Structures are given as structure tokens and as C-alpha cells.
């Protein structure tokens with residue numbers, strides 16, 4: 036069945052990263068409350084890069100969010116120990132988990148004992164996901180309430196890189212990669228079917244360095260990894276600052292007016 040987006044992609048623009056963090060706070064807090072009301076928990080996947088800092092700047096002070104109901108996974112993770120400087124978990128721990136009442140048992144990390152065996156680590160991560168997500172005959176993939184993504188200068192997202200064979204993965208929930216063009220070379224990553232089954236997916240990108248890539252991704256049809264994120268029935272949003280959106284010609288929405 037061909038994938039299609041349920042609605043148009045929403046591109047929210049903000050004058051600067053401080054305003055972007057406010058917008059993200061409002062968006063995430065709303066989705067968190069809705070999910071907790073609907074099924075008693077908020078399942079969210081986080082990325083690395085600048086995302087944890089952007090996300091947490093305002094959110095970590097938001098007392099209205101029930102973080103005790105958050106179930107956190109990582110959109111991708113490097114195969115390194117949890118206290119390694121390259122760990123996406125460590126980044127989110129410093130930026131967010133250390134500041135809010137997220138329960139340690141609800142944060143699903145790569146198994147540190149398996150970081151030397153990426154394939155095993157991916158298998159284990161699938162088992163962890165299976166504990167949170169009941170699947171049905173009709174939906175064979177985890178359905179996250181929200182997946183938060185970044186985008187690299189080459190158009191990669193998660194650890195899904197341009198022209199890599201993992202772009203074709205359509206059965207596994209989590210895949211390992213041992214030849215990542217961006218170091219470290221060994222990682223695990225959610226796959227496109229998981230990204231595209233989520234209720235909501237949001238990209239976050241800021242800074243003038245993203246101008247050309249954002250123009251390419253949002254204005255010119257193509258098959259770069261970030262362009263292959265097309266939720267089947269869920270929503271797709273972009274949170275960007277004006278510097279990053281400078282060359283985007285697609286319709287944008289001034290952030291907080293609509294959120």
C-alpha cells in the first residue's frame with residue numbers, strides 16, 4: 036500500500052531558538068496530555084544532536100507535564116556505553132531526565148552489555164519495544180505518540196543515511212548499522228515503518244547551516260531519508276527557526292499563532 040501523509044506537512048517557524056523551544060514545549064505538552072488522557076502514558080522517541088537541548092530548554096520547567104507517565108525510547112543510538120560522550124542517552128539525561136520526574140525504568144536505553152554486537156543490541160531493543168507496544172494483525176509496528184527527529188546536513192535522520200541499504204528496510208522495527216558515514220560507525224536505529232506508523236512526527240532544525248538542506252527537503256520532491264518520513268495516518272511537523280527557514284518557499288506558519 037503506498038504511503039501517504041494524512042494532511043499537509045506543517046512548518047512552524049520561530050524567530051530564534053528560544054522561541055522555537057517555547058513552541059516545542061507547547062506542542063509536546065499538548066500531545067503528552069492528550070496521550071495520557073487517551074491511554075495513560077506518553078510514548079516518545081528522542082533523537083540526538085541539538086534536539087535534547089532545544090526540547091528541554093522550556094519543557095523541563097513545565098510543571099503541568101506528567102513526566103511520570105512518559106515512556107522514552109531513542110530514535111537512534113550509538114553503540115557506546117551509556118556514560119560515553121557520544122551516547123544519545125547521556126545527552127538527553129543531562130538535558131532532560133536529570134531535571135524532570137521521568138522514571139528511570141521508563142527510559143529504554145541500548146543494552147550497554149551489547150554495544151560490541153550491534154545486531155544483538157538491535158534485537159534487544161526490539162524486545163524492549165515489544166514490552167511497551169502491543170501490536171495487532173493489522174498494525175505490525177509500534178505506534179509512538181510522538182517521534183522527535185533531527186536532520187543532518189546530508190538529509191539523514193535517525194541513523195538512516197542517504198543511499199544506505201537500510202532505507203529499504205521494511206520489516207524490522209530496529210536495525211543495526213556498522214558503516215555509518217558519520218562516526219561512530221556502529222549504531223542502532225528505528226526503521227522507516229516505525230517512523231511512519233507514529234501518531235505524530237516532528238523534525239526540529241535550527242541555524243543558518245540548515246538553509247540549503249531545508250530548502251531541498253521541503254521545496255524539492257526527492258528521496259532523501261528525511262523526505263521518506265511520511266506518516267501513514269499521523270501528522271508531520273517541522274519546527275524551525277527563521278535562520279534555517281530562510282530559503283524555504285513552501286507555506287510556513289508563524290509558530291505560536293497556530294500551536
Ligand SMILES: O=C(O)[C@H](O)[C@@H](O)[C@H](O)[C@H](O)COP(=O)(O)O
Pocket residue numbers: 082083084085086111185186187188191192193194217218241
Ligand atoms: O546521529 C547523529 O550523529 C546525530 O545525532 C545526528 O543524526 C543529528 O541528530 C543530526 O545531524 C542533526 O543534528 P543537529 O540537531 O545538531 O543539527
